[in-house]
Amino acid sequence: MIMLRIISFAISLLLIAQGSKAQKILKEMPKGYDAIQPGVASGKIDTISYKSKTVGSTRRALVYTPPGFSKKKKYPVLYLLHGIGGDEKEWLKGGNPQLILDNLYAEEKIEPMIVVMPNGRAMKDDRATGNIMAQDKVAAFATFEQDLLKDLIPFVESKYPVLKNRENRAIAGLSMGGGQALNFGLGNLDQFAWVGGFSSAPNTKIPSELMPNPQDAKEKLKLLFISCGDNDRLITFSKRTHDYMFEHSVPHVYYIEPGVHDFKVWKNGLYMFSQFLFKPVDNASLSGYTILGTRPETNIRSAQYPQILPDNRVVFRVKAPGAQRVQIDLGKKYEMAKDTGGYWAVTTDSIGKGFHYYSLLIDGVALADPSSETFYGMGRMASGIEIPYRNGGYYAQKDVPHGEISIRKYFSRPMGSWREMYVYTPPGYEKSTEKYPVLYLLHGGGEDQRGWATQGKTDLILDNLISEGKAKPMVIVMMDGNVSSGGLAGFNENVLKSFENELKQAAIPFVESNFRVETDAKNRALAGLSMGGLQTLYAGIKNTEMFSSLGVFSSGWFSNNTALTEPQYAFMKTNAEKINSNLKNFWISMGGQEDIAFNNCKIMCAKFDELGVKYAYSEYPGGHSWPVWRHDLFAFSQLLFK
Known part of the structure; x- marks a missing residue:
C-alpha cells in the first residue's frame, strides 16, 4: 500500500511538472527562429x-x-x-x-x-x-x-x-x-x-x-x-x-x-x-499570454492606451516629459515609471467589472486623461474606463429596436433658472399614439443628469429588456438633482425640500406637457442612487399618492443624524398604512457590505421593520459604484407598471 502511494505521488508530480513545462512559453518568438540554425x-x-x-x-x-x-x-x-x-x-x-x-x-x-x-x-x-x-x-x-x-x-x-x-x-x-x-x-x-x-x-x-x-x-x-x-x-x-x-x-x-x-x-x-x-x-x-491588451470602449478614437489585459489588469501610458511624478488614481493610486522617451507607464492590479472613474495625477494635480472619454463625476470632469464584465450582456449594444435619449431644457420657476434633463423614450415612441408610464431617475452626488445616460447605459438596458418582453415600454426622465447654488445638492432638510419642489412643480409638469405619458400615480415611479436615493426617500415617501413605485439604490436615511431622521420616521410612523397601501414597489438595494451606505441602510431597514413599513431588499456585490447601479436599474425596471 505504501509503495502504491509513493508511485501515485510520483505520477502526480510528473503530471504537474508536465503541465508546468507546457506553460513556460515566451510571449514572442525570438529573432532568427524562422531561419536555419546550426x-x-x-x-x-x-x-x-x-x-x-x-x-x-x-x-x-x-x-x-x-x-x-x-x-x-x-x-x-x-x-x-x-x-x-x-x-x-x-x-x-x-x-x-x-x-x-x-x-x-x-x-x-x-x-x-x-x-x-x-x-x-x-x-x-x-x-x-x-x-x-x-x-x-x-x-x-x-x-x-x-x-x-x-x-x-x-x-x-x-x-x-x-x-x-x-x-x-x-x-x-x-x-x-x-x-x-x-x-x-x-x-x-x-x-x-x-x-x-x-x-x-x-x-x-x-x-x-x-x-x-x-x-x-x-x-x-x-x-x-x-x-x-x-x-x-x-x-x-x-x-x-x-x-x-x-x-x-x-x-x-x-x-x-x-x-x-x-x-x-x-x-x-x-x-x-x-x-x-x-x-x-x-x-x-x-x-x-498576450503582449498587448485591448482598447476599452471608453478610449477616444485612435488612442492606443489605456489597454485592458485579459485578466482585467489595465496598462496606462502617458506622455509627460517634464513631469516629476505621475500617478493613476483609480480609487487606489498607482505610481507610473518614466522611460527615456518621456512616457510614463504602469500596469494596475486586476480591476473590477464595469465602469470606473479615474484621473491622472501629474505632480499632484488631478487631470483628465486625454486618451479617454471624460464624464462628469466626483464633482468635476474625470476620465472613465469600461472594464469587460462577463454578465454585462444586459447593457451590451445588441441588434434590437432602440429608443432615443433627447436633451430637453426647461425653465424652472422654483429654481428661477433654466435647467436640463435627459429623457429616454422607448422604441416606437415616435410612431405610436399611446401614452407611456414614466420613471424619474436620479443620479448621485458629484454627478448630474448625464450620469444615467452615459455612465449608467440606461437606454441600452431598457432597449434590451423591452425587446425581451421583460420590462414595459416606459419613458425615463433623468433629472439634474443638483438644486443648491453650490452645485452639489447636499443632504440638509432645506435642500431636500428644494428638490421636492423642483420635482413636483417643474420637472413633472414639464414632462407631462411635452411627452405622451400617463399622468396618474400607478404610471409614475421614482428612483435614485446614493444622493438620488436620499432624494427619492424624501420626496417619494412624502408623496406616495403621486408614485406607485420607489427605488432606493445604495442609500438610506442618515440614521445617526437625528435632526434629519426623526421627523422622517415620525412621518412614516403616522402614515405607514398609507405608504404600504399606495406603494406597489418599495425596493431598496445595496452594493454589498463594501457599499459605503450599507450600515446606514441596514439601520434604516430595521427602523422600517419596527414601523411596519413594507419594502423589498436586494444586494448586488460591487460596492458604491456604477456596475451595481446599472444592475439595480436592470432589476427594478422589470418590476414597474405591471
Whole structure:
C-alpha cells in the first residue's frame, strides 16, 4: 500500500511538472527562429495528392513530418490553413513554418506532430489567380469544410501513422484560413480539440453561430487560441470572438501583439499555438499570454492606451516629459515609471467589472486623461474606463429596436433658472399614439443628469429588456438633482425640500406637457442612487399618492443624524398604512457590505421593520459604484407598471 502511494505521488508530480513545462512559453518568438540554425535537425516537407469527392478532382497539400519521423510511431496532426490570396504553399513561402517547428523541436518545446498545409480554396481551379475576391472563389473557402472532413483527413489518416481521435487533431490558420479554422474547428468539436485563429478574416462566423453551446465547448475544447496584430483592421473579428468567449467563461488565449495583417504576426501565432498543442493545458494561466491588451470602449478614437489585459489588469501610458511624478488614481493610486522617451507607464492590479472613474495625477494635480472619454463625476470632469464584465450582456449594444435619449431644457420657476434633463423614450415612441408610464431617475452626488445616460447605459438596458418582453415600454426622465447654488445638492432638510419642489412643480409638469405619458400615480415611479436615493426617500415617501413605485439604490436615511431622521420616521410612523397601501414597489438595494451606505441602510431597514413599513431588499456585490447601479436599474425596471 505504501509503495502504491509513493508511485501515485510520483505520477502526480510528473503530471504537474508536465503541465508546468507546457506553460513556460515566451510571449514572442525570438529573432532568427524562422531561419536555419546550426546543429538543428530538419523535418521534411512533402507534396501529396488526394482525390476529393467534394470537389470532383485531385487536389494537393503539403505535409511536414518532424525530425526523426518514424512510421512505427503515431503522431498528432495540425491542419494549417492559408489566407484568401494564397494556396498550399503560402505558409512555406512566407512563414518558414518548418524552420520554426524544427527550432522548437530542438529545444523540446513542442510535441512531435505532423503538419498538413492544404489548399483551402475547394474548387477545381484552386489557383490564387485572377479576382481572388470573386464570389465563387470566396464560396470555395466554405466548401473546403467538407473537403477537409470527408476527403483530406481520411486520406492523411490512411497514408500516415497518425492518432485518429479528436484530442490529437488541431486546426489553425491565418486571415481567411483563421476564419476557416474557427468555423470548422468550433463547428466540429467531435473532430478537433485544438483550434487557432490568427488575424481571422470577415468570413469568421458571428460568435453565437461559432459556439451556440458554450458549455459543450468548455467540456470538449483543449485550447482555443485567438491572435491578432493591434493595428490590423480586421481585429474587430478577433475581438468579438474573444468577447463572446469571455462572456461565457470559455477558457482561451487572446493574444494581441504590435503589428498589422502580415506574416510577422502569423509566424508568432504558429510559434505560440504549437507550443500548447497535445499537452496538458493550465486554463488558469491562459489570460497571461498576450503582449498587448485591448482598447476599452471608453478610449477616444485612435488612442492606443489605456489597454485592458485579459485578466482585467489595465496598462496606462502617458506622455509627460517634464513631469516629476505621475500617478493613476483609480480609487487606489498607482505610481507610473518614466522611460527615456518621456512616457510614463504602469500596469494596475486586476480591476473590477464595469465602469470606473479615474484621473491622472501629474505632480499632484488631478487631470483628465486625454486618451479617454471624460464624464462628469466626483464633482468635476474625470476620465472613465469600461472594464469587460462577463454578465454585462444586459447593457451590451445588441441588434434590437432602440429608443432615443433627447436633451430637453426647461425653465424652472422654483429654481428661477433654466435647467436640463435627459429623457429616454422607448422604441416606437415616435410612431405610436399611446401614452407611456414614466420613471424619474436620479443620479448621485458629484454627478448630474448625464450620469444615467452615459455612465449608467440606461437606454441600452431598457432597449434590451423591452425587446425581451421583460420590462414595459416606459419613458425615463433623468433629472439634474443638483438644486443648491453650490452645485452639489447636499443632504440638509432645506435642500431636500428644494428638490421636492423642483420635482413636483417643474420637472413633472414639464414632462407631462411635452411627452405622451400617463399622468396618474400607478404610471409614475421614482428612483435614485446614493444622493438620488436620499432624494427619492424624501420626496417619494412624502408623496406616495403621486408614485406607485420607489427605488432606493445604495442609500438610506442618515440614521445617526437625528435632526434629519426623526421627523422622517415620525412621518412614516403616522402614515405607514398609507405608504404600504399606495406603494406597489418599495425596493431598496445595496452594493454589498463594501457599499459605503450599507450600515446606514441596514439601520434604516430595521427602523422600517419596527414601523411596519413594507419594502423589498436586494444586494448586488460591487460596492458604491456604477456596475451595481446599472444592475439595480436592470432589476427594478422589470418590476414597474405591471
